[in-house]
Amino acid sequence: MTDWMTEPANWAFLVVAIPIVISAFRVVTTRNIVHAVLFLVLALAGSAALFILLSAEFVAWVLVLVYIGAVVVLFLFGIMITRAPIGYETSLDHANRLPAVLAAAATFLLTSWLSIEAFGDREISNVGSPTPTEIIGVGIIERFVIPFEAVGFILLAALIGGVTLARKDLTPAEEDEASSV
């Protein structure tokens, strides 16, 4: 443990990890849903900082662009459009939270026990030099081109599905009116 504390990267890890845990806790416990979204921003920014610490810079900036840039804005729009309760709200949680606490504790204990059993004190080797984006680009196009195409198809389907779900269904009379304009 004393060896662990002397390494500067571990101090950086702690400085990032403790705010991540606190803000993730606030995401699932706060009574104000807008605050929950903003705490999610904090948690995601912290995980982007962890990615930089793990020399995955491209993934870190993709996370910032896609999550903090797009997904969070989508969430805020969703909250406003769906008239979700903005402001202090007591009915955001179920009345009985004990099963959720038990399930979460069991998940945490099982997965962390398994990873400690499996990996022990295994060191992360040669962090520090960032992964060149070229390697990721070549990997996507050469080795993982079929998953790449599948993900593109998923995005297209989500786009069409989102438009279809969110548009207002017109009655036949309204359709005639819309087409005559």
Place this chain on the structure above:
Amino acid sequence: MILNQFLVLASLLFALGVYGLLARRNAVAVLLSVELMLAAVNINLVAFEATLRSTFATGQIFSIFVITVAAAEVGIGLGIVLMIFRNRTSGNVDELDLMKW
């Protein structure tokens, strides 16, 4: 840095996501908890990639795929929540009992 500090942090994030998924009533808040769980998976993938150093940076590529799928999931999920609000004027998941008997 050891691998396990990242894995334990990710499992803590995942457990918080599980708690939120089960304890929240509001559908938008449930989707927020799913995002937490996906972030935990991303931390795992990147930490394993930093340890194993594959030739194609597989862990990083798949975390990008996870981010993409999460974006699609939020789009569809919020569209569904929007429809539910429009039809039932409530976004609480325990009031969606149409398929229960």
